[in-house]
Amino acid sequence: MRLVDLIEKKRDGGVLTKEEIEFFITGYTKGELPDYQVSALLMAIFYEDMTDEEITELTKAMAYSGDTVDLSDIAGVKVDKHSTGGVGDTTTLVLAPLVAACGVPVAKMSGRGLGHTGGTLDKLEAIPGFKVEMEKEDFIKQVNEINVAVIGQSGDLAPADKKLYALRDVTATVDSIPLIASSIMSKKIAAGADAIVLDVTCGEGAFMKNLEDAKRLSHTMVRIGKLANRQTMAIISDMSEPLGLAIGNALEIYEAIEALKGNGPKDLMELVYVLGSQMVVLGKKAKTLDEARELLAEKLASGEALERFKEMVKAQGGDVSYVDHPEKLLTAPVKKEFLAEKSGIIHEMVANEIGIAAMLLGAGRQTKEDIIDPAVGLMLHKKVGDKVEKGESILTIYAKDDKTKETEKLLSQNIIIGSSAVETQLIHDIITE
Numbered sequence: 001m002r003l004v005d006l007i008e009k010k011r012d013g014g015v016l017t018k019e020e021i022e023f024f025i026t027g028y029t030k031g032e033l034p035d036y037q038v039s040a041l042l043m044a045i046f047y048e049d050m051t052d053e054e055i056t057e058l059t060k061a062m063a064y065s066g067d068t069v070d071l072s073d074i075a076g077v078k079v080d081k082h083s084t085g086g087v088g089d090t091t092t093l094v095l096a097p098l099v100a101a102c103g104v105p106v107a108k109m110s111g112r113g114l115g116h117t118g119g120t121l122d123k124l125e126a127i128p129g130f131k132v133e134m135e136k137e138d139f140i141k142q143v144n145e146i147n148v149a150v151i152g153q154s155g156d157l158a159p160a161d162k163k164l165y166a167l168r169d170v171t172a173t174v175d176s177i178p179l180i181a182s183s184i185m186s187k188k189i190a191a192g193a194d195a196i197v198l199d200v201t202c203g204e205g206a207f208m209k210n211l212e213d214a215k216r217l218s219h220t221m222v223r224i225g226k227l228a229n230r231q232t233m234a235i236i237s238d239m240s241e242p243l244g245l246a247i248g249n250a251l252e253i254y255e256a257i258e259a260l261k262g263n264g265p266k267d268l269m270e271l272v273y274v275l276g277s278q279m280v281v282l283g284k285k286a287k288t289l290d291e292a293r294e295l296l297a298e299k300l301a302s303g304e305a306l307e308r309f310k311e312m313v314k315a316q317g318g319d320v321s322y323v324d325h326p327e328k329l330l331t332a333p334v335k336k337e338f339l340a341e342k343s344g345i346i347h348e349m350v351a352n353e354i355g356i357a358a359m360l361l362g363a364g365r366q367t368k369e370d371i372i373d374p375a376v377g378l379m380l381h382k383k384v385g386d387k388v389e390k391g392e393s394i395l396t397i398y399a400k401d402d403k404t405k406e407t408e409k410l411l412s413q414n415i416i417i418g419s420s421a422v423e424t425q426l427i428h429d430i431i432t433e
Contacts, residue, residue: 001019001020001023003023003024003027003033003037003038003041004037006020006023006024006041007037007040007041007044010041010044010045010048011044011047011048013048015051015053015054016050016054016057017057018057021054021057021058021061022057022061024038024041024061025058025061025062025065025160026061026065028160028163028164029065029066029159029160029163035167038164038167039167039171039173042164042167042168042171042173042176042179043171043173045173045176045178045179046173046175046176046179049177049178050178052220052223052224052227053227054178055178055181055182055220055224056223056224056227056228058178058182059181059182059185059186059189059224059228060186060189060228061160062158062160062161062164062182062183062186063158063185063186063187063189063190063228064190065158065159065160065161065186066156066157066158066159066160066190067156067157067190068157068189068190068192069109069136069157069190069191069192070192071107071140071192071193071194073140073144074105074107074140074143074144075105075144076103076104076105076283076284077104077105077194077195077282077283077284078105078106078107078192078193078194078195079099079104079105079106079193079194079195079196079197079279079282079283080106080107080108080188080191080193080195080196080197081095081096081106081108081196081197081198081199081275081279082184082188082196082197082198082199083198083199083201084184084198084199084200084201084206084207084208084217085201085206085207086201086205086206086239086242086243086351087205087239087242087243087247087351087352087354087355087358088242088243088244088245088246088247088252088355088380089201089239089243090123090243090244090246090252090255090256090259090268091199091243091268091271091272091275092108092110092120092150093120093123093124093252093253093256093309094256094259094260094264094268094269094272094305095272095275095276095279096108096148096150096312097148097260097305097306097308097309097312098260098272098276098296098299098300098305098308099148099276099279099280099283099296100146100147100148100305100308100312101147101299101304101305101307101308102276102280102283102285102286102292102295102296102299103147103283103285104147104279104280104282104283104285105143105144105147105148105283106143106147106148106149106150106279107139107140107143107148107149107192107193108120108148108149108150108151109150109151109152109153109157109191110132110150110151110152110153111152111153118249118363118364118365118372118374120150121150121152122249122372122374123249123250123252123253123256124150124253124316124318125249125374126249126250126252126253126329126374126375127253127313127318127319127322127323127329128318128319128322129317129318129319130313130316130317130318130319131316131317131318132150132151132152132316133151133152134149134151134316139151142312142315142316145315146308146311146312146315147308148308148311148312149312149315149316150312150316151316153187153191157187157190157191158186158187158190160186161182161183161186161187164179164183165183177213177216177217177220178220180207180217181217181220181221181224182224184198184221185221185224185225185228188225188230189225189228189230193230194230194231195230195231195232195279195282195283196225196230196231196232196233197232197233197234197235197275197278197279197282198218198221198222198232198233198234198235199234199235199237199271199275200214200217200218200221200234200235200236200237200431201214201236201237201238201239202214202236202237202238202239202428203238203239203240203241203351204239204240204350204351204352204353205239205240205241205242205350205351205352205354205355206239206351211236211428211429214236214428214429215236215429215431218234218236218429218431219234219431219433221234222234222431222432222433223433226433231282233278233282233430233431233432234430234431234432235271235274235275235278235427235429235430235431236427236428236429236430236431237271237274237426237427237428238424238425238426238427238428239351240348240350240351240384240424241348241349241350241351241354241383241384241424242349242351242354242355242380243267243268243271244259244264244265244267244268245265245268245379245380245381245383246377246378246379246380247354247355247358247363247377247378247379247380248358248361248363248374248375248376248377248378248379248398249363249372249374249375249377250329250330250331250374250375250377251329251330251377251378251379251398252377253322253326253329254326254327254329254330255268256309257306257309257323257326258326259272260300260305260306260309261303261306262300262301265383267383267426270426270427271426271427272296273293273296273297274427274430276292276293276296277289277292277293277296278292280292280295280296306323309323310323310324330375330398331375332375332376332377332398332399332400333375333399333400333401334397334398334399334400334401334402334404335396335397335398335399336396336397336399336402336404337393337395337396337397338393338394338395338396338397338408338411339391339392339393339394340388340389340390340391340392340393340394340417341390341412341417342390342417343388343389343390343417344387344388344417344418344419345385345386345387345388345417345418345419345420345421345422346382346383346384346385346386346388346394346415346416346417346418346422347384347416347417347418347420347422348384348414348415348416349380349383349384349414349415349416350414350415350416353410353413353414354378354410354411354414354415356410357378357406357407357410357411357414358376358377358378358407360406360407360410361373361376361377361378361397361398361399361400361404361407362376362400363376363377363378373400375398375400376398376399376400377398378395378396378397378398379395379396379398380394380395381393381394381395381396382394382395383424384422384424385421385422385423385424388417394411394415395411
């Protein structure tokens, strides 16, 4: 078998067989196929697309290209959640302990963020002492004992995805639904969950800018999951404006703790309830979504979800006094109010640009080598649709020094105040097939 024949076949609209896909993935993972040929095949896939069967075989080949995680020693149905990303996405920090408090084991492996703000691991590390590295045996023991652990990916999970993503990044083939879907789902399958709930974000702060693409990606990933014998469903949520109020690592931990106390922003909590209800039903702790939502609300109100978060922090070496006194997380030397230039109603808060404004403060990474400052970021006081008076604070800038001009310029350009009322929609669709 020769890769040039596969390139030609896909270029001419042909369908690759399971054997051909495995040859491609195995050969590239082992370093036996050159980048220039694999780049040509990726471009052919970009233009000619793939069938569901091709995408499933590609996903499985990538998932089993390295280590896989066996979670069979954890009792119950293991449910994982994955978000395609956004700005101020604090969901996992609230969702994981809340769902765990409902009796569903959440054995989550997360990544670090490259872009606007840190990933879930970076956020958790804003709690002094919190350890995201853990031996597999300790990981399984912790989930069996308290139903929740959030750690970094261990071993060599889906190495084919790492190599392919690096190549896609420099060959303008990132924006391909078959390649996006196989990248996400290969890691989820390798990570060992029984069921997967996907939060596919859509809008200016998301990878998928329009609803049509978000729907196609969602349907594709749900079908892949089911063909790979994983119960899978997707929520399409809006990311036109930042989710919640906090953008920045320590700030998002502060927001998560407040949310677990029952003081969470309306949009963040609605998304938590929608995703959490699906997870609780898939985890067989409720028969209907309404019943699951009631259980989630009960666990939040009773304080059990907050206690579960505290147990996780303690188990992973974190200083639990920061959970009892989250104001200790607010350590940025400079706090500056960003004021409304006129009165009116906020029409837009362009999510990706607001995210970049936070990144310029040090809240995110522009390169893998960048070091995140956990203390910096933005705390919103207003959202799209809210009234604002001239001179009123729209948000607070948390900075390491008073050099915030670039951030303020971006904020001025991307927070639009108008005069008419604005309606927003958080959940666009729920995809189950």
